[in-house]
Amino acid sequence: MSSLEIDAVRKVWPGARGLETTAIEDASLRVSSGEFVAILGPSGCGKSTLLELCAGLEPLSGGRILIDGEPVTGPNPKVVMVFQEHSLFPWLTVEDNVIFGLRMKGMGIDERWRRGREVLERVRLVKFAKHYPHQLSGGMRQRVAIARALVGQPEFILMDEPFAALDFQTRVLMQQFLLEIWSGFQSTILFVTHQIDEAVLLADRVVVMSAAPGRVLEDVKIDLPRPRSMTDPAFNDYRMRLTAHMEREVMRAAEFQ
Ligand code: ADP
Numbered sequence: 001m002s003s004l005e006i007d008a009v010r011k012v013w014p015g016a017r018g019l020e021t022t023a024i025e026d027a028s029l030r031v032s033s034g035e036f037v038a039i040l041g042p043s044g045c046g047k048s049t050l051l052e053l054c055a056g057l058e059p060l061s062g063g064r065i066l067i068d069g070e071p072v073t074g075p076n077p078k079v080v081m082v083f084q085e086h087s088l089f090p091w092l093t094v095e096d097n098v099i100f101g102l103r104m105k106g107m108g109i110d111e112r113w114r115r116g117r118e119v120l121e122r123v124r125l126v127k128f129a130k131h132y133p134h135q136l137s138g139g140m141r142q143r144v145a146i147a148r149a150l151v152g153q154p155e156f157i158l159m160d161e162p163f164a165a166l167d168f169q170t171r172v173l174m175q176q177f178l179l180e181i182w183s184g185f186q187s188t189i190l191f192v193t194h195q196i197d198e199a200v201l202l203a204d205r206v207v208v209m210s211a212a213p214g215r216v217l218e219d220v221k222i223d224l225p226r227p228r229s230m231t232d233p234a235f236n237d238y239r240m241r242l243t244a245h246m247e248r249e250v251m252r253a254a255e256f257q
Contacts, residue, residue: 001068002078002155002188004031004054010062011049023049025213026063036182036189038203040196040242042253046214047192048084051158054190055081067156079156084164086145088133095120095129098148105152119151122177139166146174153185160192175202179226196246200238201228208245211253218245 011024023046031037039047052058054065056074065072067079080101088097099116107115120126123143133141142165149157159178163171179202182189193199199206200222208218220242224234 002033003066003068004029004156004188004190005066005069006030006050006054006063007066008063009050009053009060009065011046011053011058012061013049022213024053025215027209027215028063029207029216029219031188031190033188034186036191036202036204038191038193038199038206039209040193040199040206040246041209041214042211042246042250043194045209045212045249045253047209048160050209050214051081051160051190051192055079055158057081076156078154079158080149080152080154081158082146082149082160082162084161086133086138086141088141088144088148090133093130093132094125094136094144097133097144098151101148101152115151119147122180123147124173139170142166143170143174146178150178150181153181154187157182157187157189157191159189161194162191163198164193164195171198178202196239196242197230200224200235200242201230206238206242208242208249211249217249 006027006029009024009027013021013023015021027050039050041047053060054072056072056076067076089100092100095116098119099112102112102115117126120129123146125140125143125147128136128140142162146162163174166174181187191202203222206220206222207216209215210217220238222238228235
């Protein structure tokens with residue numbers, strides 16, 4: 001079991017000179033074990049904040065978050081987070097970056113190397129195993145970060161626009177890779193994106209957040225078989241429906257500025 005329950009969550013960020021920002025207000029969402037849920041919303045609506053709260057990186061200002069029924073009070077070893085920007089150790093090679101976390105899990109060296117090689121093959125970076133991060137392009141570094149997150153076959157994967165900086169072809173490959181990992185390991189995924197197509201392509205459900213302070217506005221089940229195609233008319237129906245929600249929220253956000 002690996003379920004996630006976000007219940008009436010509120011987050012207020014402190015600011016300079018006592019000016020606070022209410023990033024999230026009364027957000028509730030349930031993600032069942034093995035489900036792939038995408039969060040869509042206008043910039044600044046609190047999507048990244050919500051992931052940080054789920055990862056236990058920040059305290060809540062109200063409500064509660066439960067992972068497998070247990071309240072989140074700090075980082076949880078079952079949960080990995082992939083950020084928008086890679087966060088690699090510059091002093092380690094690509095391969096050592098990828099297998100770093102496996103050592104913490106007490107895995108033997110042979111198994112660590114085997115898993116590391118396997119996942120590097122999947123992200124097409126085996127040839128760069130002995131390179132250091134500064135010798136790679138930005139997109140390659142992000143692929144290493146994704147490989148590192150997925151190598152341990154995590155139960156929960158929290159992803160904050162992980163493919164935003166990748167070119168179209170690499171993004172398509174990484175999306176396929178992620179879907180394989182998800183179905184192979186039955187991970188539970190919460191995936192933030194601002195791309196409607198990406199959300200419909202990947203997720204079982206797409207949750208639309210309101211403009212700040214973020215709340216859950218819509219929860220749309222994507223009832224399409226996989227593999228999905230962006231040229232499928234049924235795909236387009238979801239695209240239109242979600243675009244309408246997003247447009248409304250963008251207009252609403254503009255009114256408040
Ligand atoms: P999104 O991911 O939807 O673009 P964020 O969660 O990054 O939105 O931000 C939501 C709001 O919270 C914004 O107003 C942002 O400025 C604020 N915020 C985010 N992180 C912090 C932080 N560490 N300290 C103070 N304010 C923050």
